[in-house]
Amino acid sequence: MMNLRRQAPNDANISGIVAPQPRKLPRQSRAAHTIEALLEAAVQIVTADGPRALTTTRVARRSGFAVGTIYQYFANKDELMDAMVRRHVDHVVCFLAIACRDAQGECLEEMIDALANAFIAANAERPREVHAIHAVWAKIGKAALLHEGSARLHQATLDMISSVNEMQAARQETISHALASILIGMLLVLFERGMDEALMAVMREQLSRVPIAEAIDGHDRLTNYSTPHVANVVT
Numbered sequence: 550m551m552n553l554r555r556q557a558p559n560d561a562n563i564s565g566i567v568a569p570q571p572r573k574l575p576r577q578s579r580a581a582h583t584i585e586a587l588l589e590a591a592v593q594i595v596t597a598d599g600p601r602a603l604t605t606t607r608v609a610r611r612s613g614f615a616v617g618t619i620y621q622y623f624a625n626k627d628e629l630m631d632a633m634v635r636r637h638v639d640h641v642v643c644f645l646a647i648a649c650r651d652a653q654g655e656c657l658e659e660m661i662d663a664l665a666n667a668f669i670a671a672n673a674e675r676p677r678e679v680h681a682i683h684a685v686w687a688k689i690g691k692a693a694l695l696h697e698g699s700a701r702l703h704q705a706t707l708d709m710i711s712s713v714n715e716m717q718a719a720r721q722e723t724i725s726h727a728l729a730s731i732l733i734g735m736l737l738v739l740f741e742r743g744m745d746e747a748l749m750a751v752m753r754e755q756l757s758r759v760p761i762a763e764a765i766d767g768h769d770r771l772t773n774y775s776t777p778h779v780a781n782v783v784t
Contacts, residue, residue: 586613604626665753
């Protein structure tokens with residue numbers, strides 16, 4: 550079994566999202582550490598007391614930083630919530646990108662299984678974060694926050710699929726785009742509905758049913774597995 554906890558190479562930075570685009574760019578490790586502490590405090594508050602309890606004052610108290618420090622990076626709590634989403638998307642995309650890299654040269658079934666394992670593992674590793682995002686999602690409601698990782702995931706899946714030598718380049722592009730869309734769609738479903746074991750099992754099953762082999766042969770059933778399709782079948 551591949552090591553999903555392995556870190557991406559320093560020069561790769563596969564997901565491309567180093568930090569959640571704060572007002573003040575974290576150019577030093579101390580600033581990056583501060584942002585992590587603020588986001589973790591926000592997750593703890595929402596998980597323990599609900600989204601209404603999330604205020605900059607409580608985040609300051611929980612994290613040990615002054616309120617003024619928070620405003621150096623986030624204009625308000627809405628930006629803080631957006632950053633929570635970006636951080637988790639970054640985390641999941643990193644897992645998936647590493648899985649894509651490790652699955653290059655494998656058979657198609659192994660590729661899909663690797664993606665399913667990585668998706669489940671990435672979210673299962675941070676259940677409180679998923680819970681917190683679900684709790685605030687009705688207020689955020691910005692699917693575009695997930696799309697910021699879509700291009701990076703598309704490239705990772707394309708690199709993986711391109712290792713299938715017998716596949717035409719046009720099909721490689723179609724399949725990689727569809728896989729990225731499916732995975733981002735599943736992440737959106739998690740944010741909208743919350744995470745539980747039953748839902749994760751259904752998601753794994755849906756990934757295993759992706760008609761990737763038919764797409765290679767020139768059929769277009771894969772185009773039906775878009776984000777709306779995922780949202781409809783994952784119930």
